[in-house]
Amino acid sequence: MARTLDPVAHAERREAFVDVALRLIETKGYEQMSIQDVLDELDASRGAFYHYFGSKVALLEAVVERTVDQATAALVPVLDDPGLSAHQKLEGFFGGIARWKFERSDLMFAVMRAWLSDENIIVRERLRQLTMQRVTPMLARIVRQGQAEGTFTASSADHVAVVLVSLILGAQETLGQLFLALRGRTVSFEDVVRSTTAYAEAFERILGLPAGSWPMIDTPTLRFWFDNEEQP
Numbered sequence: 001m002a003r004t005l006d007p008v009a010h011a012e013r014r015e016a017f018v019d020v021a022l023r024l025i026e027t028k029g030y031e032q033m034s035i036q037d038v039l040d041e042l043d044a045s046r047g048a049f050y051h052y053f054g055s056k057v058a059l060l061e062a063v064v065e066r067t068v069d070q071a072t073a074a075l076v077p078v079l080d081d082p083g084l085s086a087h088q089k090l091e092g093f094f095g096g097i098a099r100w101k102f103e104r105s106d107l108m109f110a111v112m113r114a115w116l117s118d119e120n121i122i123v124r125e126r127l128r129q130l131t132m133q134r135v136t137p138m139l140a141r142i143v144r145q146g147q148a149e150g151t152f153t154a155s156s157a158d159h160v161a162v163v164l165v166s167l168i169l170g171a172q173e174t175l176g177q178l179f180l181a182l183r184g185r186t187v188s189f190e191d192v193v194r195s196t197t198a199y200a201e202a203f204e205r206i207l208g209l210p211a212g213s214w215p216m217i218d219t220p221t222l223r224f225w226f227d228n229e230e231q232p
Contacts, residue, residue, distance in 0.1 A: 014052045018062045026107040061123045071100045072134040079141055086146030128169050136161045153208025171199045182226055189227045
């Protein structure tokens with residue numbers, strides 16, 4: 001008789017692998033973490049690992065999915081708050097993302113170091129897909145509210161949201177490359193500031209906002225991520 005799969009137990013066991021991977025990536029780094037490290041933490045067999053994940057990259061993809069889900073879930077209260085204007089929600093949206101990353105800075109630093117390697121091209125594409133799926137409807141809600149309030153001049157909320165998310169993903173890719181370049185002393189911190197400012201200006205023009213009103217990352221926060229000699 002075929003064994004009946006318990007879906008709850010299956011999901012819980014899979015999540016246990018993701019929990020351990022998150023912790024090891026934060027403490028050791030993705031490149032230094034091995035599948036055997038994960039197995040040792042869980043006292044699991046290699047066969048058990050491959051029952052859930054086809055490779056180490058597939059495990060990283062699951063970590064990415066977890067982080068995207070958690071980050072976007074943390075933003076829902078901002079979108080649902082009836083007392084906030086569209087511009088306040090926009091600030092809360094991007095401020096919430098920044099706080100979420102700051103609270104997990106060790107993990108973020110570890111991931112950024114591995115992020116641009118050729119091995120992780122598929123994972124980066126999966127992140128782009130997930131971000132587009134999760135974030136586009138959220139931003140469309142904010143844009144529609146801004147249109148109703150007369151704050152945003154963009155014509156189509158759904159289409160503008162797609163463009164905004166594309167810019168966000170482009171900004172993430174650019175800042176990731178600058179993070180590595182800054183470590184190699186091939187760019188300056190001023191290059192990071194100029195790139196961030198350019199993206200902020202693009203967001204403002206798309207939405208029809210006054211210059212300087214986009215909730216871009218402030219200089220102290222940029223210095224924490226890009227100009228901090230004590231980074232791991």
